[in-house]
Amino acid sequence: MxxxxxxxxxxxxxxxxxxxxxxxxxxxxxxxxxxxxxxxxxxxxxxxxxxxxxxxxxxxxxxxxxxxxxxxxxxxxxxxxxxxxxxxxxxxxxxxxxxxxxxxxxxxxxxxxxxxxxxxxxxxxxxxxxxxxxxxxxxxxxxxxxxxxxxxxxxxxxxxxxxxxxxxxxxxxxxxxxxxxxxxxxxxxxxxxxxxxxxxxxxxxxxxxxxxxxxxxxxxxxxxxxxxxxxxxxxxxxxxxxxxxxxxxxxxxxxxxxxxxxFLPEGWINAETIIETLSLSPDSDDPRARTMTALRARMKRGAALIRLLTPLSGDSDPDSVPATPPSTGEGRRSAEEFFRQVLDQTGDGHLDWPDLAAMARELATRLDLDEPEETRLYDAFAAWWRELQAALDTDGDGRVSADEYATAVPSLAGPALIRVAEVLFDATDKDGSGTIDADEYRTLFRTAFHRDLATTNDTFGRSAFVGDFLSFMSGRRTNTPYDPLLADA
Amino acid sequence: MDGNGRWAQLRSLPRTAGHRAAEATVIDVIEAARASGVEWLSLYAFSTENWNRPGSEVAYLMRLVRRVVRKHAPLLLARGIRCRFLGVADPRIPRELAQDFDDLATLTADNRGMTLTLAFDHGGRRDIVEAARSLIRSKTPADEVTERLFADHLPFPDTPDVDLVIRTSGEQRISNFMLWQVAYAEWVFPEALWPDFRAPDFLACLHTYRRRDRRFGGVPPQTNGALS
Known part of the structure; x- marks a missing residue:
């Protein structure tokens, strides 16, 4: 150096x-x-x-x-x-x-x-x-x-x-x-x-x-x-x-x-490797992710031991009656969780245009979009924002709070959101073949097809793609490939 | 683990006191089983039918089990006992408790001493239904389904057939316990209530079992091990 x-x-x-x-x-x-x-x-x-x-x-x-x-x-x-x-x-x-x-x-x-x-x-x-x-x-x-x-x-x-x-x-x-x-x-x-x-x-x-x-x-x-x-x-x-x-x-x-x-030998510290490794999500099929699995298992065990050894606060005596928080079902997240992890990208507690713009920005960055596709994607997100604002902003302050969102979740899957999914599909489908092949899929999600996806002949059709996107955005299903894309830190 | 309630009633104590007294027996039995070379021990802590008990008693049990699991986790790890939890599917189980179960299972996953299966929110029929679902989902042709294959779709398919079931407090029922695995099990019904059951009682049950003549439906073999 x-x-x-x-x-x-x-x-x-x-x-x-x-x-x-x-x-x-x-x-x-x-x-x-x-x-x-x-x-x-x-x-x-x-x-x-x-x-x-x-x-x-x-x-x-x-x-x-x-x-x-x-x-x-x-x-x-x-x-x-x-x-x-x-x-x-x-x-x-x-x-x-x-x-x-x-x-x-x-x-x-x-x-x-x-x-x-x-x-x-x-x-x-x-x-x-x-x-x-x-x-x-x-x-x-x-x-x-x-x-x-x-x-x-x-x-x-x-x-x-x-x-x-x-x-x-x-x-x-x-x-x-x-x-x-x-x-x-x-x-x-x-x-x-x-x-x-x-x-x-x-x-x-x-x-x-x-x-x-x-x-x-x-x-x-x-x-x-x-x-x-x-x-x-x-x-x-x-x-x-x-x-x-x-x-x-x-x-x-x-x-x-x-x-x-x-003084370390050249190549020992490589910023790119470190950053790429940190960004690996655990279920990615990258070979480095597999080599990390052994280490992760050890750390997981350490974390489990720490959690078990941490003294319980207050309710350690089984005779006392603590308030039990309602448990959320597997595979679905509560409206608040979805709001915090996915929608509120800027972390200010409100859903606003910059939050959706951040999503569009992340997708455009991943797909390495040029004009005019980038503008089309932003426009689709902007239309979705107007739809959201019209449907959810009940107090008229121009932005959507977590409460407003939670009370009006069902109206989230409007035509503008479907349009976002379609534009995203077109942007991901670089060769315009009408299906997303393995390479195009990897560009967007940085991982291979999962076998539980509705895939035919190793490609991903438009309707399946749109359906998946909508179920993530409105059905609040977790464990989709969109999680690492929009919810991960 | 039968007889906690009766044990408490005999002493004019609330039923919850009986559950509390059960903790000592659980630890005693685990120790005795490990020391006498048992490789697979399963405890039936809570059945799918137990949800019908009064809400306050169920809530108490959940808190008690959580406390016991956390208290004895380091001991179980140090003794080389692999712990796992059979059942644990009901959404009524508090999230913290399910997390503790997961943590203990993760923590002890590599232990090779003895496998302790804690049946919690367990029902034998439910496991069989789950296995059937799993078979159908994997699109297995009907002709290929064998007992062996079916068993592979049960939760924890590495669990061997149960050799001995001990049911305390004189109850003589199966009560939906690991129905598939107990097909050829020997049964022992000691009169002691679970909180009174101790290591010597457990060893006595093992002794009874060793004198049993296990034939698995066939005729007695010429030499029946060291105890013939």
Missing amino acids: TTGTTGTADATPLFGPESQFRAFFDDPRWALAMIRATVLEAAHPQIGAALADNSTFVTHPWRRLRNTFLSMRRMFDADPAVREREACRLNRLHARMSGSDSRGRAYDAMDRAARAWVVATLFESAVTMCRLSGQPLGQDTMERMYAEYRAFLAALEGDAGALPEDINDFWRYFDRVVGDELENTEAARVILYRLFDHLPAPALLDGMPTLWAAGRALIGPLLGAITVASLPEPYRRKAGLPEMPGAATLMQGAYLTAGFTR
Whole structure:
């Protein structure tokens, strides 16, 4: 893992495997730096409002992590066509995000200054990460890296004019934004204090909630403290973040330790493998999932023992009469559960357009859709949203609460939802054959056909597909292939 | 596990006290069975018909069983006993209890010492109906259904035929217990009430069984093991 480069910026291309950005890809410090950069982004009022409204990172952080990672990878791909396509996709994605924050100020994910700030935080966090772990970058490397990040912005925006051309001016720009523009936004607080405390288990560890909760209780506050201590001092003061004794040492120790992994043989730590493994759902037919099964069995047993040994609260005496919660039937989830796990993608307790847009976004990302299919999918979801709003929003506040949903579940399977299923079928059926074959199915669900599906000759017909989608969305049936797609963290 | 209620009545105690006293017997019998080399032990804790008992007694039993399972889980694990639960299908079983059953089964799944099957919310006829359903679902042609194949569709198909059934408190009925597996079982009916039943009583039952002449419908073999 080298951070010094030989040759000048002219000799090596800015993108591709030789770039500074790629050098950090598999560096564990990058994980800490990414969290820090995300907090700084969220502290920007425009970005914070967009995140708070649209982002699924609180309820589905692992899915979000995977998507972000893959997107960054494509943006720094050696092939310009891949980069351009990804930039177009991101632009389309961001163009769909605009609104106003809680104080009524408008935000727009296409705002030039805001997008420049995102790139600035990534660059600054990479530089800071190297400083904090005791291996500061040389002036040449830093300049080269800055050029890379400006090129990244240029690929998105068409030009990099929103960021200063010279790196010396960049630091003045950065300090000015931190001092003048950053605020103690809701989104930044959520990342610092709520995300890690409530981080849901990744798909791989989903069967072991006890173990996950125990680990999280330890790691969560630690990550929070490390991130706070690494933020710029002016922002910490402004946002009223605590200065805890020892936090700075802890933070530098963490960066230093993570930096030591550079002595490991190359290829030992591969971010892509780690992220892909975490996103594996247990019933996937991926060979790695099978190799994990043995480990999972052991962990499951550990979790079972912990649960059995945990003292009962209150009702340990069989003579006392505790209130027994109503048990839910197997294979169906309660309306509240479905609302929380599937419909409320942004985790704000309400069903709103951003929730459905997040579903459309996830499906479009999975299927790697181009125009005009992407717009068709969004339009279908938008029509479904209008149908839902008309049918369910009884108090007329423009959004649907869990209660409103629970009282009106049967009307969920209207014509607009069927239309969503049909558009999704067309988008999944890439070759337009009228059936979904094994490859197309795998693209959407990342797993092979299950034998209990209504399949004929290893393909999946339109009516079966639509029926399955509707039974997931309205019949609230669990254990469908849609679960890992829309319900997993 | 018969006689808990009568045991309590004899002492002018509520029926629930009898169930509570049963816990000591359960542990005693498990220990005695393990020590004397029994490889398969099944306890009939709760039948599908027991749901007809008064609601308060059923609720009490659910809480008691949960407490007992949790209390003795480490012991069962340490003794190498594989635990599993037969039945447990009714939605009236509290979710926490079903979770504890699952946890104990998962925890002890790799144990090889003795297999303890706890029949809870169990009915022999229901198991047979389930097996029939499973056969039909697998689209097995009628001609191919044999006793062997049928048994493979019962819950826990690795369970061998039952050799000995002990029914305490003098009751002499089958009461829908593992109907398929008890086809050739020997039956012993000790008079002791379940809370009074102890390891020596269990060993006495084993002794009775060993003196029985098991013929499985045939004629006695020339040499009948070490006890002939």
